[in-house]
Amino acid sequence: MAFRVSSLALVFFGLIAGCAPAVAQDRSIVVASTTSTQDSGLFGYLLPIFKAKTNIEVKVIAQGTGQALDTARRGDADVVFVHAKSQEEKFLAEGFGVKRFDVMYNDFVLIGPKGDPAGLKGSDIETALKTIQRLAVPFVSRGDKSGTHSAELALWKQAGVDIATAKGPWYREIGQGMGAALNTADAMNGYVLSDRGTWISFKNRGDLEIVVEGDKRLFNQYGVMLVNPEKYPSVKKELGQAFVDWLVSAEGQAAIAGYKIDGQQLFFPDAEKKGS
């Protein structure tokens, strides 16, 4: 009986030890980023390159932009890498970030059913949104304070639609990520605003296709910030800064440009020499 108990204890502690953070992972940082960036596969491509060069392990927590910034506000991330400039600048103003750098951009596209029941093909984004609201065709919104959601709300505003009052049962806020939003749009034959990166790597297209693209207003800028170590001394500032520096360096920018799916480049590097 004693033997059984002690061998069980050994197995048990072995399991716990297996779960304990290894000493070796001290050379790691936590980056709060967005689900759309993750789902595009960019990190799967970039991070091994970064690790090979610096031996720093990057752990990506993928959430909506709003949630990623909140995670950083709680001190649970070392770096934020998101795409909603107004929210990022608010974050900076609150003193949670050190400095904001442009990294890359991609664009948004309006996705809709193949038949295009609202007849939006060929219009610009503002006209398209106004038409959607007027005809009350199903529209799926991320509804999750993400970068995409922020952009969507800004576009409604530019189109002159006060979406908060104008929304009806046709406007479906799902509070989930881009993939889920696309799945939902396909299921209800509706329209949805998506970033091009997620769309290109999205497998379950069903009857969806791009309806509006190329409009200047659909431009989507990504920014990176080191979380302020003065707010949270636990922030790994050297390792985090190394990641930020690499992203805006010539090498990092070239790596970003090198990421392609089906021969298509997804992200366009646009870091300046100086920070903004």
Added chain:
Amino acid sequence: MRAPSSDLPLVLDEVSLQAGATAILDRLSLTITPGAPTLIVGPNGAGKTTLLRLCMGLTAPSTGRITWGGHAAGAPARRAILFQRPVMLRRSVAANVTYALAQAGTPRNQRARRAAALLERVGLSDLAQRPARRLSGGEQQRLALARALARDPEILLLDEPTANLDPAATRSVEEIVLMAAQSGIKIVMASHDLGQVRRLAGDVVFLVRGTLCEQARAADFLDHPTTPEAAAFLRGDLVI
């Protein structure tokens, strides 16, 4: 660990046990002294089981006093009890006995040897490694006896231990009980089998409806009962 004092004589003084409105035992006074086995007899519901539980200290009386060797209830170090249906621990026969030895305070290095001796005494040596729950009724009762004897008791209380056993099993149990009595253990046993009373008893305590109706030496009780209830009981009539 041996208790410094003895549990005998076991004295019940005007003991009653109430269960709601009914009196299961009613002002019963009885003294158990060392010697030949005492058999408790009476119709069903007379209070035999309750009397044994009180003697063991498993239940406390509603009124009256019980003393063991002059002391009020303490740890039942030198007492043991056998129930009509014994509960076997979910382990081997030998492990059941070593468990009882451990609870009685036997040092670890003596347990195996003493368990073997006890199993020998009750005739279960061949079944030492069998799961206890797979024994027959008679074998389980013998194992229960081994557990009880492991406590090196001064008093051994038994509640109709052979009520559910066939004659062969009954005989093995009675043999062990007689040998225990001969080695100096005071036996207090409830029985409804008058033949068993004749075989085992030194003296008889006859209960009816929770009261002590008659108490006498076995031969006197069986052949010359003094109370009408005892006479009716011995005749085989229902004593209500």
Added chain:
Amino acid sequence: MSDQLSAWQLIVSGDAALFAIVRLSLAVSLSAVALAALVGMPLGALLALTRFPGRSALVVLLNALMGLPPVVVGLAVYLLLSRSGPLGAMGILFTPMAMVIAQTILIVPIIAALTRQTVEDLWAEYRDELTAMDVSPTGRMTTLLWDARHSLLTALLAGFGRAAAEVGAVMIVGGNIDGFTRTMTTAVALETSKGNLPLALGLGLILVAIVLTVNAAAWGTRVWSERQAG
């Protein structure tokens, strides 16, 4: 993990990422069960054998906590372990250890409540004998827990099933970090949200197969043990 291959191809090709995910899922859930048993079984036994004012209310509460929503537990543990929370200095948020803690909290009520019921039922049967053998209170607990081991194994399996199946708690406190805190359930959630439904389904079936294997192993252990000691 490659998106182009189906779940079956991943198993057959021995995909390292898939096996790492399986290993992590098992390590986290089994550790949680072990820890929860260490806490929950004595707690359940204690509750079964003692009487005190408010005991009935505690029993009802424990039974109700079996239905704790995993995502709520995850959120509570997240707020505890966050850098801006009381235990932030431990730095274990977004690590497997945090996932173990969250799942342990989730399944302690299951194991404790089922242990309490099992031990209480067994105590009714064993009470006279154990009292007659003058068994101490701790002795009663250990004896009843050991004798009830077959039923308690089922309680452990219930706890394991809950832990292995949940996604809400491990998603929030683990962060679903690729190669570090990604489990079977969070991987299924991720692939679903990416639209890789066949892959997600395949991973789900692998998870079911693993849980089935664990249960079969437990069953075999029980059969062997019953042969030994009834």
